[in-house]
Amino acid sequence: MYTLFSGLYKYLVQKNEYCVLILGLDNAGKTTYLEAAKTKLTKNYKGMHPSKITTTVGLNIGKIDVSGIRLNFWDLGGQEELQSLWDKYYAESHAIIYIVDSSDRERIPDSKETFDKMISSENLSGVPLLVLANKQDITDCMGVREVKPIFNKNAHLIGRRDCMVMPVSALNGDGIDEGIRWLVDCIKRNSVIRPPRDQDDM
Ligand code: G3D
Ligand code: MG
Numbered sequence: 001m002y003t004l005f006s007g008l009y010k011y012l013v014q015k016n017e018y019c020v021l022i023l024g025l026d027n028a029g030k031t032t033y034l035e036a037a038k039t040k041l042t043k044n045y046k047g048m049h050p051s052k053i054t055t056t057v058g059l060n061i062g063k064i065d066v067s068g069i070r071l072n073f074w075d076l077g078g079q080e081e082l083q084s085l086w087d088k089y090y091a092e093s094h095a096i097i098y099i100v101d102s103s104d105r106e107r108i109p110d111s112k113e114t115f116d117k118m119i120s121s122e123n124l125s126g127v128p129l130l131v132l133a134n135k136q137d138i139t140d141c142m143g144v145r146e147v148k149p150i151f152n153k154n155a156h157l158i159g160r161r162d163c164m165v166m167p168v169s170a171l172n173g174d175g176i177d178e179g180i181r182w183l184v185d186c187i188k189r190n191s192v193i194r195p196p197r198d199q200d201d202m
Contacts, residue, residue: 015065015068015069015070016068016069016070016191016196017069017070017071017072017196017197018069018070018071018072018094018095018187018191018196018197019071019072019073019074019089019092019093019094019095019197020071020072020073020074020093020094020095020096020097020183020187021073021074021076021086021089021090021093021095021096021097022034022073022074022075022076022097022099023076023086023096023097023098023099023118024098024099024100024101024111024114024134025101025107025110025111025114026055026077026079027101027104028099028100028101028111028134029099029101029134029135029170029171030060030075030076030099031060031075032050032170032171033075033097033099033132033134033168033170033176034060034062034073034075035048035050035062035170036170036171036173036176037062037064037073037176037180038062038064039173040173040176040177040180041064041066041176041177041180042064042065050171055077055079059074059075059076059077060074060075061073061074061075062075064180066180066181066184067181067184067188069184069187069188069196071180071183071184071187074089074093076089083114086118087121087123090121090123090124090127091123092197093124093127094127094128094187094190094191094194094196095127095128095129095130095183095186095187095190096118096124096127096128096129096130097130097132097179097183098115098118098129098130098131098132098151099132099134099170100131100132100133100134100147100151101134101135102133102134102135102136102138102141102142102143102146102147102167103135103138103140103141103142105142108142108147108150112150112151112153115131115151116154116157119154119157119158119159120157125159125161126159126160126161126190126193126194127161127190127194128161128162128163128183128186128187128190129158129161129162129163129164130163130164130166130179130182130183131147131148131151131163131164131165131166132165132166132167132168132175132179133147133148133165133166133167133168134168134169134170135169135170135171136167136168136169136174136175137169137171137172137174143167144165144166144167147165148165151165152165162186162189162190164179164182166178166179166182
């Protein structure tokens with residue numbers, strides 16, 4: 001009887017959980033993006049004021065329930081010394097959000113190199129990838145038309161996976177909803193290959 005009820009309870013209450021890594025160079029806007037996504041998609045969540053967001057040392061975590069699933073976001077620090085830790089998380093992840101600072105032309109090559117290294121990882125093969133051209137609110141920033149060809153250049157590394165480049169402003173929230181909804185569809189489709197985490201393991 002207990003098993004029957006606990007089974008029913010699980011069926012009704014538990015959501016499939018997926019892990020989404022938020023990656024990109026330091027200062028790209030990863031933490032600001034996570035705060036904005038939580039604010040947009042979580043009822044009654046009052047986001048942290050952008051001035052309170054400081055450089056991420058280590059790991060910053062957030063969860064969002066959307067379209068019947070739970071997304072656990074891991075915002076990993078982007079400084080060079082921390083990038084070496086990223087691949088420890090790859091095997092566990094169901095999607096990647098890669099954030100680019102579109103206003104910082106000087107660091108685009110650096111960001112692209114970091115991006116290529118990331119997508120070359122075996123542990124990430126087939127994982128859906130959302131590239132965000134962030135800081136679109138800044139005049140003179142690179143538009144998505146300019147950012148897209150740069151990050152799409154190595155198609156052989158991107159391989160057979162869902163990949164999208166979208167414009168966004170983490171600061172004012174533009175483009176956040178669209179990105180997350182696109183990612184959710186991809187994660188669900190890809191769950192045959194990368195099934196959700198079993199909650200009993202958590
Ligand atoms: P990180 O977590 O990737 O290191 P942060 O980046 O989220 O800490 O953001 C780094 C700086 O970029 C912050 O400014 C933040 O306010 C700013 N930023 C993030 N997203 C946007 C955006 O969409 N538009 C603009 N204009 N700025 C953004 P400070 O001045 O606090 O360092
Ligand atoms: Mg940060």
